[in-house]
Amino acid sequence: MEPVNIGLLGMGTVGGGTVTVLTRNSAEIARRAGREIRLAHAAARQYDPSISGLEQIGRIGEDAFAVVEDPEIDIVIELIGGYSPARELVLKAIQNGKHVVTANKALIALHGNEIFAAAREKGVVVAFEAAVAGGIPIIKALREGLSANHIEWIAGIINGTGNFILSEMRDKCRDFADVLAEAQALGYAEADPTFDVEGIDAAHKLTILGSLAFGIPLQFDKTFTEGISKIQAQDVAYASELGYRIKHLGIARRCGHGIEMRVHPTLIPHRRLIANVDGVMNAVLVKGDAVGPTLYYGAGAGSLPTASAVVADVVDVARALTTDADNRVPHLAFQPDELSDVPVLSMEEVETACYLRISALDQPGVMAEIAGILGAEGISIEAIKQKEPEEGETYVPLIMLTHRVLEGSMNQAIDRIEALETVKGEVMRIRMETLAG
């Protein structure tokens, strides 16, 4: 069979890994794909000249647009990242009848609907396995492996940096800022860590997973996003005492009147398998009505793991070159004219149990006052733990676990508790999930 010619845009961390994997494993990949995958043309402003396999690229230039215009290229791999010029390059490649493989979660989450519509019109494939959970083939699992199922919910640890920070905070009783600095030194966190620690990166990925699971258009702006920067070492410790771990989860759940899409720190029972996914590793738990719970675990980032997903997509697309477009796996798992308009719920409409940490004056009647406010909002309390005051401290941490409650009611209760004169500062609220059934 004819070789497939690849055009590569970007040779940073993932781009370099892609060159390495495609060249190092070229024989084995060809034994699987039934044809040679050839790196014909690459574009990068700058790159590490020691990338293994670099010498096997047909031609290396600086102009990414020259690659998407190159008539020899069958598949364009976009690994530049960011919104622009990635969007323009991908749309141009599609317009030129080329298939596209990308690892760009931000691009897909925000511009995926437009890109898939363009691809559909031209009869080409846009593959994006590497955009979610790095090397874990979670998109393939959701879109193909679980295609028999009515998906009920997904809960994923889909940001390695955030998981590394929370794992270190727990294992070593360290503070957030302290661990973040270490993660930056280790290269696990960017100099500007906002995307990771404020949950934006996870929200990009969850937006994609939610569409694949429920057959809805991509709606990044409707995904509720809360980061981990406010979590304190004491929250991790108290959660642990109560039998829970704090994980930064992306949760997509179908419920009666719509779909919940939310990224936030979450208390989960410590015996759950996903509670034991530590360090920079990712894991996605998917609950289908037929299969029950399934979990997918692996490296969520990094040069070679992400390249693993990129190259798997290339092999898939190479097979699809001769398939009639109507019979390919749809970009968003469901046929494009079969997407559903079921609403994504606002966070106020979502129900979860909560962990609350309140700095309250250590005096009689305070707890009754707080319990009264919760009761008035219809919030029932599952457990209360009052810590001993530290020497000379007049405020003590009051830890409460509530039963499931509407976010809207909890917001009102928190407002009222924070207004109490006997309470200092903000109430720390962390949502809880059992991740059962």
Place this chain on the structure above:
Amino acid sequence: MEPVNIGLLGMGTVGGGTVTVLTRNSAEIARRAGREIRLAHAAARQYDPSISGLEQIGRIGEDAFAVVEDPEIDIVIELIGGYSPARELVLKAIQNGKHVVTANKALIALHGNEIFAAAREKGVVVAFEAAVAGGIPIIKALREGLSANHIEWIAGIINGTGNFILSEMRDKCRDFADVLAEAQALGYAEADPTFDVEGIDAAHKLTILGSLAFGIPLQFDKTFTEGISKIQAQDVAYASELGYRIKHLGIARRCGHGIEMRVHPTLIPHRRLIANVDGVMNAVLVKGDAVGPTLYYGAGAGSLPTASAVVADVVDVARALTTDADNRVPHLAFQPDELSDVPVLSMEEVETACYLRISALDQPGVMAEIAGILGAEGISIEAIKQKEPEEGETYVPLIMLTHRVLEGSMNQAIDRIEALETVKGEVMRIRMETLAG
């Protein structure tokens, strides 16, 4: 698009589940597949008349051969199990130009090479996701999701009955026979539990996984198989004291001079994620050179979970109906003329660390004698634990962990130790794996 017509052979546990999933989720499945999947013709000697969705089957008869001869049928689902007449039915269906979906691990492990050759000749697909690890899409992950990787090893908990028994033995300090009886009462174990507890079922599945991972023909007869029936409650307890769990693993590993294929009880460090997979659940850990370790977890058996995999295969095959045969995913992951003849090693050639439990006379010099035998075979000892003798007992359990050693050397050492007059009965040997890197 035209509906796809399904012929169903067998309506037992998995067959009934397949009817239920295909009918209950038919709208959602059609939204994904882009066409209707229609249960046109089923054959079963007997079936539960309360199966949900039964009324939507076009025609139900007793003659399975009538289904594979039915000209209306596009895809035959074989869920009869066993070797015969499953083999004849599948070959006949292929001969008639029909695609086949099967959950039959025994059939694929033993007759897969013949069946795939016949399918290749006729240009049809034989899909078997449900044959390994039930609802977990592990075959898709290995064959497609990890296609960029040089797979280094696989280790899987791929028999739910065995895992249930070992989990119960550990959690409740119970004996094997006792838990087996309970598993039988709960319906987790067959009346004749040989296939499950002696590792044959796991060996069928491992044979398939090994071929997919390494591009070798199916070679069930070369897979080393040891069950869990000799594991005693005390072994589980001693392993636990030493920081390990005992799991019944299927392990396929590439090494310098060939491929290891082995099913046996295995000590693994208790902090590994897979060590925490309990009860009837399955999990497969795959180590690829690019992606690193990935893990896939879910229900390995049961009506609806297995049906989930069967129906996902049906959707895949429905998409492949219009694909030219050369561009489909190869049955054994690698193109059929690209399979490799790298040898499967005999167990004597395999190296593992070992846990040994020896009933030795509680008197001076015995431990030195045993250590001397191990030393003479070049086996070095990592840890020794001598338990206190029970009241009135002259023999005490001596627990040893060894460093990695060739199975052949260990066999000789065990023979010599068992011949000692100071040692009673057989030496209990359980292999160990770190499952790291």
